[in-house]
Amino acid sequence: MQENREHWGNKLGFILAAAGSAVGLGNIWKFPYITGQNGGAAFIIIYLICILVVGLPVLIAEILLGRHSQRSPVSTFRLYAQKHKTLWIAVGWMFFATGLIILAYYNVVAGWSLGYILESLTGKIASLTSASDAAEHFRGLITTPAWILFWQFVFVSAGGLIVYFGVKNGIERIARLLMPLFFIILLFLVVWGISLEGSDKGLRFLLKPDWSTVNFKTVLIALGHAFFTLSVGMGVLLTYGSYLNKHDNIFFSGVMITLLDTVIALLAGLAIFTSVFAMGFDPAEGPGLVFHVLPAVFSSMPQGGLFSLLFFSLLSIAALTSTISILEMLVSTLMDETKFSRHHIVIGISLVIFLLGVPAALSFGEWSHITVLKLNMFDIMDYVSANILLPLGGLLVALFVGWYMTKKGVLNELFQGYGTDLSKQRAGSIWYFLVKFVAPVLIFLVFLSAIGVLR
Numbered sequence: 001m002q003e004n005r006e007h008w009g010n011k012l013g014f015i016l017a018a019a020g021s022a023v024g025l026g027n028i029w030k031f032p033y034i035t036g037q038n039g040g041a042a043f044i045i046i047y048l049i050c051i052l053v054v055g056l057p058v059l060i061a062e063i064l065l066g067r068h069s070q071r072s073p074v075s076t077f078r079l080y081a082q083k084h085k086t087l088w089i090a091v092g093w094m095f096f097a098t099g100l101i102i103l104a105y106y107n108v109v110a111g112w113s114l115g116y117i118l119e120s121l122t123g124k125i126a127s128l129t130s131a132s133d134a135a136e137h138f139r140g141l142i143t144t145p146a147w148i149l150f151w152q153f154v155f156v157s158a159g160g161l162i163v164y165f166g167v168k169n170g171i172e173r174i175a176r177l178l179m180p181l182f183f184i185i186l187l188f189l190v191v192w193g194i195s196l197e198g199s200d201k202g203l204r205f206l207l208k209p210d211w212s213t214v215n216f217k218t219v220l221i222a223l224g225h226a227f228f229t230l231s232v233g234m235g236v237l238l239t240y241g242s243y244l245n246k247h248d249n250i251f252f253s254g255v256m257i258t259l260l261d262t263v264i265a266l267l268a269g270l271a272i273f274t275s276v277f278a279m280g281f282d283p284a285e286g287p288g289l290v291f292h293v294l295p296a297v298f299s300s301m302p303q304g305g306l307f308s309l310l311f312f313s314l315l316s317i318a319a320l321t322s323t324i325s326i327l328e329m330l331v332s333t334l335m336d337e338t339k340f341s342r343h344h345i346v347i348g349i350s351l352v353i354f355l356l357g358v359p360a361a362l363s364f365g366e367w368s369h370i371t372v373l374k375l376n377m378f379d380i381m382d383y384v385s386a387n388i389l390l391p392l393g394g395l396l397v398a399l400f401v402g403w404y405m406t407k408k409g410v411l412n413e414l415f416q417g418y419g420t421d422l423s424k425q426r427a428g429s430i431w432y433f434l435v436k437f438v439a440p441v442l443i444f445l446v447f448l449s450a451i452g453v454l455r
């Protein structure tokens with residue numbers, strides 16, 4: 001297994017692929033709408049703290065675990081768990097299940113984005129001049145089963161096809177070319193949003209915290225999103241880390257990935273909320289937010305159709321590089337654990353993911369009446385995976401690296417490719433302390449409060 005394992009082409013390859021995994025719908029679609037639903041600035045502050053003291057340390061721990069083992073999650077736990085082996089192997093399979101659930105509903109939203117490329121090409125988006133027109137149009141589309149299932153299918157197939165033929169060369173190259181372009185368009189949207197009349201209300205929403213709306217559930221959502229947006233807590237970065245060479249710098253890569261991901265989420269928030277307030281939308285709109293607001297923004301600017309086309313193309317690509325990373329984790333787990341070939345696994349898994357996504361896809365129309373605790377199927381899959389399974393996965397990674405492996409072994413792995421001068425040793429100790437004590441305690445407290453034990 002280990003001898004013929006593939007490795008990244010060059011130093012940047014891993015950072016780009018991992019950043020490609022991190023930057024996705026979570027940054028541009030989800031971050032703005034949950035910020036809107038949870039009160040703006042105060043939520044962002046809590047989110048940033050979660051990223052810094054929990055997300056980043058666990059992200060580094062996960063990459064480290066993968067590079068150390070050079071294996072997929074289940075095999076990694078089997079290799080290193082001296083005590084409670086069966087339990088840890090089950091954790092590996094929990095990562096697998098989390099991947100299936102996230103991928104299933106993620107593809108649905110990615111499908112919307114893909115469908116909006118065609119809507120841009122036909123000139124439809126540019127013709128949606130008012131906010132309510134755009135919202136109406138979106139609602140019409142996502143309640144049409146044929147539209148939604150078709151695009152979901154196309155997207156699942158696209159991801160499957162790339163992983164079928166091998167990810168690295170294609171995806172590394174695409175990411176390198178398109179991420180900068182994505183960044184430029186995002187910056188343009190930020191400037192455009194700020195220049196709109198009434199955008200100051202949006203800035204206030206993003207910058208002036210109102211703590212009165214914050215409760216433990218807000219913290220749980222912020223923590224869950226910190227994991228989601230960094231792709232942490234389900235073995236995806238562990239898998240990507242397993243393709244790393246020993247001379248690569250895990251610490252630096254982890255910081256870069258986190259920084260890129262955070263900056264892109266904040267810029268997306270800036271672009272969207274200046275426009276939301278300038279155009280009189282409700283910031284607490286929910287999952288449709290980006291799909292209502294941006295079309296209205298695009299139609300108000302010259303060459304709006306072109307921008308719309310570029311934006312949704314790039315959003316789809318950002319989503320694609322994220323889905324590929326999840327698919328790669330699923331595929332590599334089955335490749336390590338079964339005798340099936342990559343090709344057969346990809347076809348089988350893609351089919352399962354499409355079918356699992358159908359209830360999520362139909363949640364806004366045909367099956368909207370199927371709810372549990374007022375949540376439809378889509379919301380349930382999102383809530384359970386992002387707010388429960390990912391933080392739980394992160395907690396377990398932190399416990400494994402902090403308590404099940406030796407400190408010496410862990411720090412040796414960290415310092416390989418990083419160096420051991422004094423400042424680095426200090427950074428290493430702080431990181432180890434965060435992983436061993438701070439992250440587990442915080443995640444645990446947030447869980448207790450979410451289930452009502454703490455108030």
Ligand code: PHE
Pocket residue numbers: 021022023024025026027102227228229230231232234236322323325326
């Ligand atoms: N990080 C991705 C995003 O923000 C989603 C993702 C979650 C990808 C978990 C992989 C693993 O869109």
